[in-house]
Amino acid sequence: MQTPKLIRPTLLSMAILSSMAWATGASAALVPPKGYDAPIEKMKTGDHNFSCEAIPKPYTDKLVFRSKYEGSDKARATLNAVSEEAFRDATKDITTLERGVSKVVMQYMRDGRPEQLDCALNMMTTWAKADALESREFNHTGKSMRKWALGSMSSAYLRLKFSESHPLANRQQDAKIIETWFSKLADQVVSDWSNLPLEKINNHSYWAAWSVMATAVATNRQDLFDWAVKEYKVAANQVDKDGFLPNEMKRRQRALSYHNYALPPLAMIASFAQANGVDLRPENNGALKRLGDRVLAGVKDPSIFADHN
Template identity: 80%
Template sequence: MHMPKMMLPTLLSLAMLSSAVFATSASAAATLVPPQGYYEGVEKFKSSEGKFTCEAIPQPYTDKLVFRSKYEGSDKARATLNKDSEQAFRDATKSITTLERNTSKVVMQYMRDGRPEQLDCALNMLTTWAKADALESTDFNHTGKSMRKWALGSMASSYLRLKFSNSHPLATRQQDAQVIEAWFSKLGDQVVSDWNNLPLDKTNNHSYWAAWSVMATSIATNRKDLFDWSVKEFRIAANQVDPQGFLPNELKRKQRALAYHNYALPPLAMIASFAQANGVDLRPENNGALKRLGDRVLAGVKDSDDFAARGGEKQDMTDLKTDMKFAWLEPYCSLYDCGPDVLEQKHKMQPFKNFRLGGDLTRTYDPTHEKGEKGGS
């Protein structure tokens, strides 16, 4: 059919517009992904022979999220441990932390052995809590909402290994996956509600850990709105880092200022690593704030005098003698060229296992390092 010349530009414009709309919608629907290490397959599929015991699923926590703080009675620094309230806190939250630890442990066992009963164990734990609407209470205090975001970060980051593994363990478990991801999605919305738009003087390491849990959840559920919120919170955190690499709200912790600076690094380094996997480079934020913070902490571990001067008290170095507390070095050294001395220090402490970051980070970020048994989960 002959087409009038005057119609061609119109049709071409429509075609270009249609193409542009398609490209935009395709971009908007792009799948969020974790860093490359989360795609690893099962190490070696083993038969069901041998010892594996799935521990009893802890009772789903459906009560109000109101717990005593382990710093109960402390002054504004919130740095003096109250042993009685700490024990009460641990007793009240035992089922939650047991679920976190066991999920991480069993998922990592499955990634090593590939036994069906290990996969069943991990998924049964998560679906049982999901179906009970656990951890969803809107009656909470600060310690309670802290437990919710820690637990979500632990579970979602462990689950990512199953969702993205090139062994495809969830291929025949889509019903379980839907139940778990719907629950994660609800918890992610609640964590955003819990921690959104806090005044800057109240925005500290807790907000960073909340943002990490939401980042892990965004990848598990492919929700760009959650991803964007986590990135927003990272930028707020980065802008809190002063020119010398200190976080003013962590300096308030006096004798534990250095320990809390170190504690702020794992969620921030993980968020930056996950953002980079999705084409968002957070390293330049506030003139390289994350690098400046990491350098300051590493220098402080060698000589804590600057932290003592800024925090006002001699630093308590107890936490900093635990290798697992430096698990942030794995994502950090994937983002930056760590110097020989830092790499040597990292290799001495490997493997890094931290259930709140989803398990064995050395296996994820530095798989060429010889596997060992050291490290806590």
């Protein structure tokens, strides 16, 4: 993952506003918010220049990686260029996979070419059949890579599963392989990130909860949905009366960046919960909106965070 960068206020505002406009009403089967059912834009035929890149080697080794903040103090705010390079080298296949899946799914939803669907599904099934990313030998950076990869892939997969174009109608065996793998990864993510002391729960836990929420809907697992909702409530109750997250304030000069980074997974979890009849917006007196307002204010005037620190 890249060091968090500030989201432009206009885009962030749109994300927060969209989180207030989801369809309500519970359903027997878990569903994503409106938009994930979008059809393929145009079924293109004829000549094309699409080429499926080589599938990266499935990562089946232990998930133990160096941190890019290696050697930093408790604030974890100073980058270590050497360890960051080592981290990126060691995790290259994982990041190539998650970016590749997201990119090709987007291309397929735009163009509808069978080669694109084959490419996306082959990437995921190849890793699934290898039991990739399932190692129970990991450090903090390693378990973080697992949930980041799961979140990226499952959210992309949702667009295939729920599209009104039904691209998976004739690919049910592939879908079963992928969803079984996602389900196993989500179980491990739940294990990785459960029962942490409050002082250790921060943006990492929020992104873990988002990856589990996306997988819950992809696999129609209520237990995963409930866990993600529970973790959201913990996060919401970490937001103080002024919209700050105390554990992200510990990042000192990076506090604004990490508040900005912590917001999207919470907004997405709330969005998915709302689509399934669970309204999380009132939690802790509207914590999500309070956090969003504070981040927007900080993007406009970073001194707000510097002064608070």
